[in-house]
Amino acid sequence: DAGVTQSPTHLIKTRGQQVTLRCSPKSGHDTVSWYQQALGQGPQFIFQYYEEEERQRGNFPDRFSGHQFPNYSSELNVNALLLGDSALYLCASSLFGGETQYFGPGTRLLVL
Amino acid sequence: GQSLEQPSEVTAVEGAIVQINCTYQTSGFYGLSWYQQHDGGAPTFLSYNALDGLEETGRFSSFLSRSDSYGYLLLQELQMKDSASYFCAVRVGGSWGKLQFGAGTQVVVTP
Numbered sequence A: 001d002a003g004v005t006q007s008p009t010h011l012i013k014t015r016g017q018q019v020t021l022r023c024s025p026k027s028g029h030d031t032v033s034w035y036q037q038a039l040g041q042g043p044q045f046i047f048q049y050y051e052e053e054e055r056q057r058g059n060f061p062d063r064f065s066g067h068q069f070p071n072y073s074s075e076l077n078v079n080a081l082l083l084g085d086s087a088l089y090l091c092a093s094s095l096f097g098g099e100t101q102y103f104g105p106g107t108r109l110l111v112l
Numbered sequence B: 001g002q003s004l005e006q007p008s009e010v011t012a013v014e015g016a017i018v019q020i021n022c023t024y025q026t027s028g029f030y031g032l033s034w035y036q037q038h039d040g041g042a043p044t045f046l047s048y049n050a051l052d053g054l055e056e057t058g059r060f061s062s063f064l065s066r067s068d069s070y071g072y073l074l075l076q077e078l079q080m081k082d083s084a085s086y087f088c089a090v091r092v093g094g095s096w097g098k099l100q101f102g103a104g105t106q107v108v109v110t111p
Helices: none
Strands: A006-007 A010-011 A019-024 A031-037 A044-050 A052-058 A064-067 A074-078 A088-093 A107-111 B003-005 B009-013 B018-025 B032-037 B044-049 B052-058 B062-067 B070-075 B084-091 B098-102 B106-110
Touching: A010 A019, A019 A088, A019 A107, A031 A074, A031 B098, A044 A064, A044 A107, A044 B098, A074 A088, B003 B084, B009 B018, B018 B062, B018 B084, B018 B106, B032 B062, B044 B052, B044 B070, B070 B084
Parallel strands: A010 A107, B009 B106
Antiparallel strands: A006 A019, A019 A074, A031 A044, A031 A088, A044 A052, A064 A074, A088 A107, B003 B018, B018 B070, B032 B044, B032 B084, B052 B062, B062 B070, B084 B098, B084 B106
16 A cells, blocks of 8 residues: 655756646545645645645645646646745645545755 | 744653643644654654543553643653654644644654
8 A cells, every 4th residue: 555655756946947746645545735844844734635626725825836636646836936945845645534644755845 | 823832852861751742822723633753754643632631552642631722742661763853733724624733843862
């Protein structure tokens, strides 16, 4: 039973570029949430997807967008990258309404 | 607004007991969770308290007092592998809830 997987593991971009991060949820899970974790901080909620719709959103600008596919996998897109977007991006999957979130290993994004 | 406060760092020796406190201010509280994260790793779920009281899972226990907006994670019989960051998180927003995490407590276990 595969857990949550994310790709790529590491990414280097320059300011102004766009990036797409990918996540495959744990088998049987239908809800995907994305978090941004800056160094030394707790994860910050970006948004959550269920039934291919964004259900909840955190305090992130519209440059951050996402998508969920029929197979429950998800993408996080960030446009017009800023230096401050450098962080670890975590994907977490769960059953809708479930209390436990299973996190993937994350994608470490560096914006130069 | 919502906020969670937990100590930034705790140091203890192997075999000792550590208590990590978490106080929170939220609107629409649905429960308090604890996650462990080793350096470079993914956060992993430890426990969840929706009701007041103590939940025990092996060497780890978690407590919640909703009237005090307070909870704690108790780590017993500390082992070197317990050196990690521990985050409390509140679930807000109903059944479609999102997790709001505290800044984390770095636990350092020494021989």
